[in-house]
Amino acid sequence: MFLKGFAYGVTDPDHPGRTLRYGEGPLAGKRALVVTTVGGRGPDLGPRGVHGDLDELLFPLQHGTLFYVGYEVLPPVVVAGANRVSDDEFATAAKELRERVLAISSTAPIPFRTQNGGDYDDDLVLRDHVAPGRAGLGVHLRDRSMETDR
Template structure:
């Protein structure tokens, strides 16, 4: 594998930092290549700005077409270009972050906002149908991704009946709405629970689980998200009524439900 490891934690001495170091050693031991984007260490700018695209400030700033034009014409900010080159190089993305307020840290959201611009990560149209190629198709098809997240909560509280909601539902905007949208296949996430109460034994368990997931990552079956353009959705992007009744919300967009989260 050629792995881009996206890391979003402000302290490399943290549990998250230790897990990343262990994960990178595991990749190296098994002959995989890796590059790292440590966003806090890089002092990554998460804020979309007209200056990213060499945009004329006297014109309206329409982010989609402006960013696409800058990408096509080679006017993107150098820090964005550098990250896009890493994504192009990689066949696998590891996206690691602490679960803060039921989502990823702002610095990581800003990485996607600035790097996954139209023209680079999305925006293809099927000439035969006129439909946009997204949700399982598109510019980044063929790549895989796995989310690693630490949480203060116990794993059981991030399951279907837990007070925090199911982890895959919390990660739906990232796993389905960002990664799958651009064509990236997403394997089930790795949750490291009770992160602020880690013991030496719990740390050994966490590193063992991480090592197992990295070793099997090339062959792990991805989450079974429905494809937009293979018959499940109509022209209005609504699920066809002939499909078997499914739960509402995120669960409706899986062809088969993901496995439950375990400790």
């Protein structure tokens, strides 16, 4: 349950006045996996597709809700074109879901930046040296392959 004082709105006992959230919330150490179906089937779920980019569509749920309260959020399981899958496509989707659920403990989470990890200033805005020249939702992800990202 997402109740104030349990899942959010909890202050850091070691830093009075600082709220535990965005990776450091009360549910830190637990994992979340979004499983969803969508009607789109491919390019229509991309950055220029009519439905929009799937990562951006799921950002409010994965980052703004689950990561906010501390969950390590795993890459989602998405069944595209779910309203018209064939029996073979259904079997493939079911197999993927089973495999992903069984791999929850070993799957790398989405690398969201933590609020209090040093990337954000006191106004909760990314520092100038972090993801320079970039904007949009993607800047809230750490790029592990780029040393200049931090």
